[in-house]
Amino acid sequence: xxxxxxxxxxxxxxxxxxxxxxxxxxxxxxxxxxxxxxxxxxxxxxxxxxxxxxxxxxxxxxxxxxxxxxx
Numbered sequence: 001x002x003x004x005x006x007x008x009x010x011x012x013x014x015x016x017x018x019x020x021x022x023x024x025x026x027x028x029x030x031x032x033x034x035x036x037x038x039x040x041x042x043x044x045x046x047x048x049x050x051x052x053x054x055x056x057x058x059x060x061x062x063x064x065x066x067x068x069x070x071x
């Protein structure tokens with residue numbers, strides 16, 4: 001495993017422990033980790049993992065809250 005991948009995965013593990021679901025920090029960290037692993041579309045990888053973990057309804061609610069917060 002390269003250093004870049006290792007750092008990205010470690011950052012994700014830290015974000016997973018320290019941030020609450022729905023804050024967006026976990027999503028961003030997972031996106032960076034997927035990008036370091038060579039994913040073509042890291043946001044899609046993170047979204048698919050979120051839907052698998054939280055379900056489509058809850059993930060959609062968190063995404064809507066994130067978009068609302070961004071404005």
